[in-house]
Amino acid sequence: MSDALASKIAAGEVIERPASIVKELVENSLDAGATEISIELENGGKKSIRIVDNGEGMDHDNAILAFERHATSKIYSFDELYEIKSLGFRGEALPSIASVCRLEMLTRTEKSPAGTRLIVEGGTRPEVMDAGCPVGTTIIAKDIFFSTPARKKFLKKDSTEQAHCVDAVTRLALGHPEVKITVRAPKRTLLNLPKTTDLAERIALLFGDGFGNHILPVKDERGHVTLHGFISEPSYTRSNSKNIFCFVNGRYIRDNFMLNAIMTPYRRIIEHKRFPAVVLFIDVPPADIDVNVHPTKMEVRFKNQWEIYKLIGGGIGKALADAAPLSQMASFYSTGPADTNPTENFTERVQESLRRYTVYSGAERPTFRLNDSDDFMQQNLQRLFDTRVTTPTVMLFSTLEYMGQFDGTYLVFSGHESLVLIDQHAAHERILFEKLKKISYENAEEKQLLLIPEVIQLSPAEFALFGEYRHILEDAGFDVEEFGTHTVAVKSIPAILAGINLQDLIADISGEISKTGKAASIDEAKDTIFSLMACKGAIKANQKLDRPEVNNLLRELDMIPIASTCPHGRPIFIKFSIHELERMFKRR
Ligand code: ADP
Ligand code: MG
DSSP, rough: HHHHHHHHTTOOOOOSSSSHHHHHHHHHHHHHOOEEEEEEEEGTTTSEEEEOOOOOOHHHHHHHHHSTTTOOOSOOOOOGTTTTTSOOSOOOOOHHHHHSSSSEEEEEEESSEEEEEEEEEEEEOOEEEEEEEOEEEEEEESSSSOOOOOHHHOOOOOHHHHHHHHHHHHHHHHHHHHHHEEEEEEEEEEEEOOOOSSSSHHHHHHOOOHHHHTEEEEEEEETTTEEEEEETTTOOOBSSSSEEEEEEEEEEEOOOHHHHHHHHHBBBBBBBBBBEEEEEEEEOGGGGOOOOOOOOGGOOTTHHHHHHHHHHHHHHHHHHHHHHHHHHHHHHOOSSGGGGGGHHHHHHHHHHHHHHHHHHHOOOSSSSOTSSSSHHHHHHHHHHHSSGGOOSSSGGGGSSSEEEOOOOTTTEEEEETTEEEEEHHHHHHHHHHHHHHHHHHTOOOOOOEEEEEEEOOOOOHHHHHHHHHHHHHHHHTEEEEEETEEEEEEEEEGGGTTTTOHHHHHHHHHHHHHHTTTOHHHHHHHHHHHHHHHHSSSSTTTTTOOOOHHHHHHHHHHHHOOOOOOTSSSSSSEEHHHHHHHHHHHHO
């Protein structure tokens, strides 16, 4: 390791608090191939941290070497930082830790007959002796910052420092479900994580049943980049983003860019200022990461930010969409006598399944019929129920019976013992909004080429803003060109927005963007722009719809993940069950 590299890295190398020590030591244990790691904390780690692992250990010479600065064998050049699998890359941790506390290490490899005991106090020369001990390494760090009272003063109360230690272990534990990890305080077990091959199991142990019972798998890839992990259903949210964990090539990363990418698909599904729980692993070819970012800062810069952004947003979006029709539609027809009669209910489910099967798979409607022999029906239906797309026990919009339009705005339906009103504008708005989001994630825009490019004059201020959101338009399927000092020409638009008033749209977007200002994140800007597009592109109130148009709308509502509110949060439909009507008419 060169000196330049060493100093580059050493600059940010600070043992801030007990949790920093816990993190470094547990990383070392993981690097040493430990399958069991036990951590004991006294006074939140301030008084002592004891870490025992069953990893490969060190022989006499390496044990001594480990306390010399930059003695790592794990990396050789700065560029390799992200190429390596191991977590350590600094050869700095042990000497740094030893310089701020009283440290004792006991270690033995399988090959060496005797173990080594090493004692260092506040960075003095180590005292080394032979000692009996099992294979693996035990490190005890006592009296953190005893030699630097000024820093010691900055430590928080025991419970706070202990929480930081547990957080540090939690991050590492998420990345290594195959390792048994325990954390104990004198009178309490803080974490007890048996080894498992199932990440979801570890998540459930770390976060409790709240997340554990509302968990959705995520799996996606884009080129050489892969994404996997788990997210919480929209019904499980938290008031802060602390339960969002991202790992890039195994390394924990806390980065606003990724946080934004994660939040985008949740936006407008969960309440404002609420956060999901997320554990995501992103694996990127090392060459695609810009390593010119300090490794200890938990940030990362991707060469191809947008690709990663889309992968994260798209992967999570898909997972949510897969799950959403069930949860959100369940409330659509939640009441009614059908629910009270299991047999009737079953038939309902059967019919719904068949319809849904047809809608989702695009497949031919299954050939067996409902009045065929019971066994046969049961068998085939069971098969249908077993596949994911056919499990819903709920209704579809497309099975509603259209009765007419009221006040040029509300579509009136009957179906499933209810009277259903749909706001045509709100419904179409939501459909367009979801489609625009999908287009921008999947790069799947269907463009409509304008025969004559539409030239739009902007004010100089609007034109200045245009540059900031231009890529969002392009993402959605617009082709635009800038002309002269304040003119843009639109050459094509997303097909779903055919007929939209571009002049108005661009002016409104500029207006909105200047209102939200530069502080707005890309997602907020995107959300704003897409909802404006959706609003402008959607069927208006007081617009006559014919039957095929109504049917189309219903079908599209069935296909989108979120069909209960428009992007502004207004309801898309209102439903009166027979019960409710009967109550209103005082029949009950
Ligand atoms: P780094 O992890 O960056 O290599 P450290 O200062 O954390 O630097 O550790 C120095 C060296 O000590 C490591 O490279 C490793 O060889 C050895 N080492 C540290 N902790 C352990 C451990 N728990 N088990 C086996 N070897 C260890
Ligand atoms: Mg290390």
